[in-house]
Amino acid sequence: MNMAPKTFADDPRIQKRRWWILVAVCLFTFMSTLDASIVNIALPVMSTDLRIPMNQAEWIVSIYLIVICSLLLLFGKLGDTRGKIRIFKIGSVLFILGSLLCGFSVGLPLLLVARSVQAVGAAMTMATSNGIITEVFPFNERGRALGTIGSFVALGSIAGPGIGGLILAHLSWGYIFWINVPVGIVAFMVGQRILPRDITLTHASVDIAGASLFAVMMVSLFAAVFMGQEIGFNRPIIWGLFVVGIVTMVSFIRLELRVSDPILALHLFKNTRFSVSVLCAFLIFVVNFFFNVIAPFYLENARGMAANYAGYALMTFPIVQVVVAPIAGSISDKIGPELLTFMGLILIAISQVGYMLTTLATPLWLFMFFIGLVGLGNGIFMAPNNSIVMSSVPVKDLGVAGGVNALARELGMVIGISVATTVLFAAMSRAAKRQVTAYLPAHPAIFITGMHVAFLVSLSICLVATIITGWRLLKHATQA
Numbered sequence: 042m043n044m045a046p047k048t049f050a051d052d053p054r055i056q057k058r059r060w061w062i063l064v065a066v067c068l069f070t071f072m073s074t075l076d077a078s079i080v081n082i083a084l085p086v087m088s089t090d091l092r093i094p095m096n097q098a099e100w101i102v103s104i105y106l107i108v109i110c111s112l113l114l115l116f117g118k119l120g121d122t123r124g125k126i127r128i129f130k131i132g133s134v135l136f137i138l139g140s141l142l143c144g145f146s147v148g149l150p151l152l153l154v155a156r157s158v159q160a161v162g163a164a165m166t167m168a169t170s171n172g173i174i175t176e177v178f179p180f181n182e183r184g185r186a187l188g189t190i191g192s193f194v195a196l197g198s199i200a201g202p203g204i205g206g207l208i209l210a211h212l213s214w215g216y217i218f219w220i221n222v223p224v225g226i227v228a229f230m231v232g233q234r235i236l237p238r239d240i241t242l243t244h245a246s247v248d249i250a251g252a253s254l255f256a257v258m259m260v261s262l263f264a265a266v267f268m269g270q271e272i273g274f275n276r277p278i279i280w281g282l283f284v285v286g287i288v289t290m291v292s293f294i295r296l297e298l299r300v301s302d303p304i305l306a307l308h309l310f311k312n313t314r315f316s317v318s319v320l321c322a323f324l325i326f327v328v329n330f331f332f333n334v335i336a337p338f339y340l341e342n343a344r345g346m347a348a349n350y351a352g353y354a355l356m357t358f359p360i361v362q363v364v365v366a367p368i369a370g371s372i373s374d375k376i377g378p379e380l381l382t383f384m385g386l387i388l389i390a391i392s393q394v395g396y397m398l399t400t401l402a403t404p405l406w407l408f409m410f411f412i413g414l415v416g417l418g419n420g421i422f423m424a425p426n427n428s429i430v431m432s433s434v435p436v437k438d439l440g441v442a443g444g445v446n447a448l449a450r451e452l453g454m455v456i457g458i459s460v461a462t463t464v465l466f467a468a469m470s471r472a473a474k475r476q477v478t479a480y481l482p483a484h485p486a487i488f489i490t491g492m493h494v495a496f497l498v499s500l501s502i503c504l505v506a507t508i509i510t511g512w513r514l515l516k517h518a519t520q521a
Contacts, residue, residue, distance in 0.1 A: 363420075
């Protein structure tokens with residue numbers, strides 16, 4: 042009588058299909074991250090079509106991010122207790138359904154509901170994808186596989202404006218959502234055939250109180266940030282939301298330290314490999330979204346480049362990362378990830394210096410070189426860093442680890458956008474000696490001044506991550 046394999050890595054049938062499993066997971070990873078960025082470029086058209094002001098239209102983007110961040114930890118934990126593949130499949134269906142509903146221009150309320158359904162599905166797939174791949178792939182291929190997922194995350198995060206612009210040039214805005222439906226159905230059908238049944242289940246109770254507190258904390262803090270940018274941060278309602286967020290944060294941490302099966306296993310952060318890697322991932326996503334916010338202003342407004350050509354130029358970043366990340370992952374499988382993460386951060390820091398020194402007279406080929414350099418640095422950094430995160434926790438906590446890693450990414454994106462716009466316009470206001478909240482066509486030099494200050498801030502954030510990672514590398518070398 043044959044014993045059933047105890048892990049996916051021991052099952053020869055699953056190992057034959059492991060790369061197809063990666064394809065199915067990567068497709069949903071790409072679509073769920075793409076839909077955080079693709080909508081921005083369509084907001085003016087959607088605002089006109091739905092007859093709503095621009096500040097209301099921006100909630101179509103905001104609600105997606107808020108729902109995802111509120112639910113990532115819950116679905117990470119449910120992946121550990123009820124099965125990561127089961128949660129991933131349910132999330133795939135919800136994401137496809139939400140995408141289908143989003144495309145109908147019935148009105149803002151229905152669109153926000155549909156967008157929330159889409160976000161719930163995206164959170165389910167984001168929280169479980171890294172855990173599934175970590176379980177399926179043997180240790181000596183894990184870095185390459187996680188690097189491939191990281192490539193699709195990067196591609197989805199930054200390709201939105203380019204892909205969205207191409208769709209809007211020929212079709213109505215609904216197709217930026219409907220494009221997910223056929224791709225999602227194909228990926229789901231492939232997944233149904235090749236994804237195995239879950240075998241790693243803890244059946245532990247789920248900390249509903251903790252999940253609820255975390256959701257209230259995320260909604261309060263994000264609503265405060267988004268509304269504060271819209272109406273100003275000196276309003277009582279904004280301060281009230283920040284107070285609610287901070288109080289629920291304290292309550293959440295106290296609860297998680299008491300319960301036997303917390304939604305966030307805080308003990309994982311005692312592992313310095315895990316906590317340092319998650320922190321550095323968060324910091325680098327903040328840095329990356331400084332670039333995402335400011336680079337389009339520089340290329341389109343300051344340099345007068347057409348939007349489609351600016352989109353092609355910005356695609357240099359994810360294309361380089363897509364090529365480099367699996368290679369870096371393969372190398373990290375052979376030599377270890379610590380040195381590669383440090384090298385990647387050095388390259389990202391150099392690119393920030395390049396942006397900081399860029400002027401209106403800088404040759405475009407040189408600016409493109411710095412875009413490629415940040416893509417190279419991210420490709421070298423992300424795959425080994427993800428490998429450290431997912432390899433430093435026991436199998437029973439892979440769902441939570443994947444949820445925390447995805448949460449760090451999404452928080453980095455939101456905070457990066459918020460801080461970049463705040464710093465950019467504050468520096469421009471100081472240079473103009475008046476309040477500035479948009480690009481000033483008659484004064485491109487004022488924008489360049491603001492851009493230099495913003496990239497000085499992003500360089501400082503990158504250097505913090507580089508120093509922490511360098512300390513870890515030194516510590517690892519002395520212990521070896």
